[in-house]
Amino acid sequence: MKMTPAIVIIGSIMAFWASMSVMVIMPAITLKVEPSEIWRPMTAEEQEGYRLYVRNGCSYCHSQFIRVMDWDLGAERIAQAGDYVDRGPDLMGSKRTGPDLSQEGGEHPDDWHLAHFTNPRNTSPISVMPSFAFLGADSIRKLTAFVQFEGMLMADQRVERQRHWKEAALQTYGKDLDSHVQWLHAMVPEVWRPMPNPYPALEADLARGRKIYQQFCIGCHGPVGDGRGQAAGFLNPMPLNFTVLRRHLVDNRYIGGLLYYQIMNGITGTAMPYFKKSLESEKIWDVANYLAVSFIGYSDANIEPTGIDASYEPRWQNRFQAPDGQGLSDERDSVGR
Ligand code: HEC
Ligand code: HEC
The missing domain is CATH 1.10.760.10 (Cytochrome c-like domain)
Incomplete structure (x- = not known):
């Protein structure tokens, strides 16, 4: 058969509609998908x-x-x-x-x-x-x-869960900041509260914590940790001013486990997001140490109870004194016993 322009045009139109009907029209007519168990219509x-x-x-x-x-x-x-x-x-x-x-x-x-x-x-x-x-x-x-x-x-x-916890948070937030912080801390499971930060607060750790703070937290909690980041004006409750936590150490000693839990899990109902999917464990401890040292002025890093140090950790001295002035200096020997 001779290839004339008419045959080429008619042939390509036929090929186009043949594939259209197999790939688009037939499925649209025959495929009936039932709504899934989580489906609902949009408002x-x-x-x-x-x-x-x-x-x-x-x-x-x-x-x-x-x-x-x-x-x-x-x-x-x-x-x-x-x-x-x-x-x-x-x-x-x-x-x-x-x-x-x-x-x-x-x-x-x-x-x-x-x-x-x-x-x-x-x-x-x-x-x-x-x-x-x-x-x-x-x-x-x-x-x-x-x-x-x-x-x-x-x-x-x-x-619905966000609404429930926002209502609960706003009840104490509306009164005064200290009772709100007490409420926040009462919501943290008991085992997390008297837990010191198991990572040392050395220069390298704090530098890592600072970098994480700048990449994830500074927009809300602000450059000096006073809760006045650029997002603050949009949020209710506002981001926490970390200096308040000086008055809320657990047993006058511990803050690491509490910070860890709040950063890991977030505070549902408030803008405070959870970070358990975006930051791995060491990064959460590091940013917690950075917060503690820079904004609270005290870190419980590696105070008792401690276990066996991770093999890569250098020997170090705890430079951060307990607020009661009793000193929590680490007096281990050269191999960390
Ligand atoms: C989108 C805003 C936002 C971001 C980003 C954010 N926070 Fe928060 N954060 C909040 C708000 C709001 C609260 C206070 C909730 C309240 O008062 O009920 C809060 C509370 C906290 C608390 C609770 C302290 C306590 O004593 O219970 C910690 C700790 C904290 N943030 C650490 C962080 C860290 C670390 C990061 C970054 C890794 C971060 N936040 C990122 C908004 C934010
Ligand atoms: C140029 C790419 C880009 C475009 C366009 C874009 N986004 Fe995003 N979006 C991102 C990135 C990157 C993130 C993660 C960082 C962040 O939270 O902003 C994100 C985060 C989000 C989140 C938060 C997810 C979470 O829970 O962490 C939402 C919601 C969102 N985008 C909605 C939208 C909507 C709606 C539009 C259109 C109006 C849009 N985005 C357009 C890149 C984009």
Whole structure:
């Protein structure tokens, strides 16, 4: 057969529609996906937030699905086809410059999102996410409603938990700071409170802690730890002023375990995020030591009870005295016995 222009054009149109019908039209007619057990429809406000998500190119940086091998935000649940019923267009996304958002709902309270959308550097000092302040307060509220919906019925439970603890926190926060801090500490499990920081507070450790503080904490707690970072004006309760903790050492000695627990777990209901997924154990202890030394003026690093030092740790002297002046200097011999 001779290749005439007409045959080439008709042939390519036929090939196009053949593949369209196999790959797009037939699946659309025959594939009926049932809603998954966590699915629920969007409210009108969430729907508008979703439109803003589509229009503003959020999916260039954020995905909307979690795979078996994932380990980060929302990895407790693998995404399923039934999660996407009634959602169009599906913006799965192929890039994760930022975290996957399919289980974002209830990860943070609304005040965190307001500070973050206004300027992501408020809450996350080294974020590359653009500011969305130009959208205005109304659109930021809708975007927040949509991200709080992400995860559907699972997210609703988390959002409810945030509300519950915010209410509880605001009860004492409204009175005076000391009773609020006492309440915060009473919520920390008993075993964590009389636990000293097991890492020494040497120059290298403190320098590491400082770097972590600057990359993760400074936007809220501020450069001098007084809780007046650039996010503070958006948040209620405001970030804690660490100098207050001078008055709240456990048994007049311990602060390390308490700080560790709060940093690891965050304080649900407040903007204080958990760091157990983003910082490994040594980094949490190091930033706790940095806080203690720089802002509280006292560290319980490695005081009794101690165990066997990790093999790489250099011999050191505890330079930080207990507030009662009794001295907690480490008097081990050259091999650390
Ligand atoms: C240039 C890439 C980029 C774009 C575009 C972008 N983000 Fe982000 N986003 C990030 C990065 C990186 C992070 C992690 C650091 C941080 O918290 O800001 C992040 C974090 C987030 C978080 C917090 C996740 C958490 O719990 O830690 C939310 C919610 C979010 N983005 C929503 C959005 C929405 C909604 C849009 C569109 C309006 C958007 N992002 C656009 C890069 C981006
Ligand atoms: C998005 C803001 C935000 C960021 C980021 C943040 N915090 Fe907080 N943090 C808070 C708020 C708000 C509170 C106080 C909650 C309250 O008073 O109920 C708090 C409380 C705390 C407490 C509780 C102290 C106590 O005695 O119970 C510790 C410790 C703490 N933050 C350490 C950190 C560290 C370390 C980082 C960085 C790794 C950090 N925070 C990052 C907002 C933040």
